Amino acid sequence: MKERGNAGAWYRWEAWGGFLFLAVACLIVGLLKPRFLSPANLLTIAQQASPLLIAAVAQAFVVMAGEIDLSLGSAAAVISMVAVMSAKSLGTVPGILMGLLTGASLGFLNGIVVTRLRVPAFIATVGMLTYAQGIALYLGGGVPIEFPPPSFAWPGQGFLGPLPAVTVIAAMVLIFVHLVLTRTVFGRHLRATGGNRLVALLSGVHVQRVRLAAFVLSGTFTGLSAIVLASRVNSGQPYLYPSLPFEAIAALAVGGISLRGGEGTVRQILLGVLIFSAMSNALNFFAISSYVQQMITGAMTVLALLFSRWQGLPRAKEGG
Amino acid sequence: MRKGAWVALLGGRFSLLLILLLMGLLFGQADRHFLTVSNAVNVLLQASPLLLAAIGQTIVIISGGLDISVASNVALSSVISASAASAYGPLAGIAAGIGTGAAVGTVNGVLVSHYRIQPVIVTIAMLTFARGLAFELTDGFPITGLPRSYTQLAWGKWFGVPMPILIAGVILLLVVFVMGRTRFGTYLYAIGSNEEAARLVGIRTVPLKAAAYTAAGALAGMAAVIYTAQASSGQPTLANGLELSTIAASVMGGASIGGGTGTPIGTLLGTLIISVLGNGMNIAGVTPYVQQVVLGTAIILAVVWDRLHISLVQAARRKGEPASQ
DSSP states (O other): OHHHHHHHOTTOHHHHHHHHHHHHHHHHHHHHSGGGGSHHHHHHHHHHHHHHHHHHHHHHHHHHTTOOOOOHHHHHHHHHHHHHHHHHHHOHHHHHHHHHHHHHHHHHHHHHHHHTSOOOHHHHHHHHHHHHHHHHHHHHTTSOEEOOOGGGGHHHHOEETTEEHHHHHHHHHHHHHHHHHHHSHHHHHHHHHHHOHHHHHHTTOOHHHHHHHHHHHHHHHHHHHHHHHHHHHTEEOTTSOTTHHHHHHHHHHHHTOOTTSSOOOHHHHHHHHHHHHHHHHHHHHTTOOHHHHHHHHHHHHHHHHHHHHHTTOGGGTTTO | OOHHHHHHHHHSHHHHHHHHHHHHHHHHHHOTTTTSHHHHHHHHHHHHHHHHHHHHHHHHHHTTOOOSOHHHHHHHHHHHHHHHHHHHOHHHHHHHHHHHHHHHHHHHHHHHHTSOOOHHHHHHHHHHHHHHHHHHHHTTOOBOOOOHHHHHHHHOEETTEEHHHHHHHHHHHHHHHHHHHSHHHHHHHHHHHOHHHHHHTTOOHHHHHHHHHHHHHHHHHHHHHHHHHHHTSBOTTTTTTHHHHHHHHHHHTTOOTTSSOOOHHHHHHHHHHHHHHHHHHHHTTOOHHHHHHHHHHHHHHHHHHHHHHHHHHHHHHHTTOOOOO
């Protein structure tokens, strides 16, 4: 198996070259704009990268299973509304649990439509995008839901020692997902399913169950991401973060994960998100508008894929 | 009638007409303003640009692809068309709008066919890029000050027929001809059904697939010009959610995701169903939020029905019963 080879050779260029590239790029920006490398700004980057990281993990589960989820953005909006509404009436912890539950159910719904009704994932999730957006608007009558209890602000704005709470949460998510991917049968089945569904099926993998589980996990992590985002702005927003699925896909592509499924490591997710977030932050230093950043998101997705093709990766052919 | 024939009939265009008729009766019962000539014209006016974009989507789906960037392409083309029209006159505006759409489509097409990146990913990336560019060019504000002759595209009439309906009708006939009677159309169906087989019989799949996206882009550009004329301004926020409506119209009209099937006339029926549904819900006073929920559900049901229909037809065929499409 591939991951065993990689685990033995932690110093390999393929594994860490990207981080080296990131470090050099950050140094160059730091030389031009010294404040970029200040500890305060690095913490800001970590804080800003964390919700995207959790969302990228959510996207990664479905991508590794050979599917795609375009509904992350409006799912996150619904979740933020539900979480803040329940936090107001039931308290912070039940609010958070309700948010996670909402995320898991939306993921379950996506998964059922994809696996049982055999609707292609991009259609099912584009349908969900519209559907969930409608519900998010309906719940608040088109306006945000505000004033959750004060403790609701902790996941998004609080600190654990010197570190932002959201970064600690994201780090824990990464460790959890790393263990799931490398140490469990499910992780292996997930990539087998994404790599070649027929072969996985013939090898005795419960392909349908694995795909469904990927969507439910994805929904749950979308829920977590939405909760920290809602906590950061202290409200449930019907238009919380519409570009979330696209940024998550861009981050995965930049991290070097094949969007055809069957592969992916936590290291790649982290690399993609860090490059993405560091770049957004750097562009702010150069006073480049958010519109241009949006253009770069799109361009980067395609360029990253062209780059990985140009490297001539033989594995890109696998199972396609 | 035998079972196979029923399945074929219900899955075909006949059922779409039936749905249209039922919706017409239902909304007509609910409100007497619905079944009037002026409201019918109103529905067609709203349906015209959607039809243009949806036909483009159909062409791409037939070739085995998908275009999620339609809405952003329309927004970008609208902005560029409006700027060109207010600076250089209406003809330049129209050309710039269609040209922008075609250019965006061509980039999609080349990335999909020549560089072999999945259509969904390419067009997602384009979706983000084009929307960002539309906002960057305008700073988020609409572009106004269009010449009157440009807005005539929306409000003018020719022998009593409003221009948008006329344009959409002519283009529809043209695409029906191209897809049904020319080599280009036949080859696209072949590529969508089985790309490898098409390549092996000597069809040049790479440029043809790219051309499908170019055509779709040009049609999105035309839709953009009509939307721009109707709104009397170029809008960077235009057409949000259009990708879903166009996919829904194509799939309802018989285009299968995966390629090889679909017709412009089917897409016309799908477009009409979506437009009548939207118009009827508006008249019935359904809030836009709930309309979104209904549309999201409708597209899923359409695809589920399409899958079900395919497997029923296949099952009927396996039993040896003829089930012609």
